[in-house]
Amino acid sequence: MQHRITLLGFLSRKKLWILGAGVITGLLVFGRYIRDPVLYSSSVIFFVDPEPPRSKDDLRPTELVSGNIRRLFHVATSTAMNDHLIQTFDLYRHFGIDTMKDLHEERIYSLLWRRVTARFVDDNSLSITVLDADRALAAAMANEVFRQLEVLTRAQALTALERKGAIYREAMDQMEKRSKAQTNDLVAIATEFERRTERTSGGERLQDPTAAVGFQLAQIAAKLTTANEELASTRRDLEISAALIREQQVPVLHLARKAILDIETIPHLEIGKAIASLAVLIMLLVTALLTLWFKHGSEVKDYFRGINAAA
Numbered sequence: 001m002q003h004r005i006t007l008l009g010f011l012s013r014k015k016l017w018i019l020g021a022g023v024i025t026g027l028l029v030f031g032r033y034i035r036d037p038v039l040y041s042s043s044v045i046f047f048v049d050p051e052p053p054r055s056k057d058d059l060r061p062t063e064l065v066s067g068n069i070r071r072l073f074h075v076a077t078s079t080a081m082n083d084h085l086i087q088t089f090d091l092y093r094h095f096g097i098d099t100m101k102d103l104h105e106e107r108i109y110s111l112l113w114r115r116v117t118a119r120f121v122d123d124n125s126l127s128i129t130v131l132d133a134d135r136a137l138a139a140a141m142a143n144e145v146f147r148q149l150e151v152l153t154r155a156q157a158l159t160a161l162e163r164k165g166a167i168y169r170e171a172m173d174q175m176e177k178r179s180k181a182q183t184n185d186l187v188a189i190a191t192e193f194e195r196r197t198e199r200t201s202g203g204e205r206l207q208d209p210t211a212a213v214g215f216q217l218a219q220i221a222a223k224l225t226t227a228n229e230e231l232a233s234t235r236r237d238l239e240i241s242a243a244l245i246r247e248q249q250v251p252v253l254h255l256a257r258k259a260i261l262d263i264e265t266i267p268h269l270e271i272g273k274a275i276a277s278l279a280v281l282i283m284l285l286v287t288a289l290l291t292l293w294f295k296h297g298s299e300v301k302d303y304f305r306g307i308n309a310a311a
Contacts, residue, residue, distance in 0.1 A: 017286060081148060138262065
């Protein structure tokens with residue numbers, strides 16, 4: 001009991017040290033929040049349709065996350081997306097970054113990479129979270145990321161479709177040219193056949209029965225020309241439609257939950273909790289160190305005295 005009272009007395013005499021450590025810690029934490037205020041958090045969650053099932057002959061390894069959602073993940077955190085947010089919300093002014101100074105782009109990109117993050121919810125879902133001292137801006141930025149993803153996805157789809165359509169149109173034009181050339185060859189053959197089968201007798205023009213075949217060939221060639229043109233036009237439309245269907249693999253985004261204002265984060269409460277928890281932790285640490293010193297301080301002193309005496 002005497003030893004416990006002595007320890008309590010020692011700690012009582014050192015209470016200013018303990019309290020001082022807690023106060024200094026609290027001031028440091030408060031200063032940190034003055035420099036970097038509490039940030040509000042807003043998240044938007046969306047999903048895409050599952051990709052078509054693979055054939056049994058597809059030997060590629062199965063991916064845990066679909067390729068569509070992975071592409072959207074990278075687009076959401078890309079430099080192009082950051083540039084769009086910077087321009088839309090005038091973020092240089094919001095963050096107080098002087099565009100006339102060196103490394104201003106690096107500073108704002110580094111800030112946005114910490115403030116705008118993406119997370120896979122499951123294999124077809126993605127969550128975009130934005131942190132900012134302005135709760136309204138945080139929600140608006142998160143929703144804007146989703147909106148811009150829709151815009152970029154549609155633009156990429158249209159570009160791919162136009163490219164694919166141009167390829168098919170060129171191929172069909174080549175096919176049509178070859179068909180016309182073949183038809184012209186057939187007409188020429190029919191004309192030559194008819195010319196050679198005509199005969200004259202006593203000034204009277206007679207026609208061999210085989211000449212009728214040449215005439216029929218000419219008619220068939222004309223019909224073939226028309227049919228080839230219609231076939232080429234129809235096939236072109238079908239091929240382009242098929243390309244459109246294939247390109248539907250471009251993901252369609254479905255909003256699961258839009259970003260709303262963060263009403264759960266209370267800055268003063270967050271600061272108070274941080275100050276209290278860290279101050280108490282430091283005070284307990286100082287108390288533990290003082291207790292160790294009380295119990296073993298004499299041994300430490302004797303150890304160093306022995307070293308000094310030996311020297």
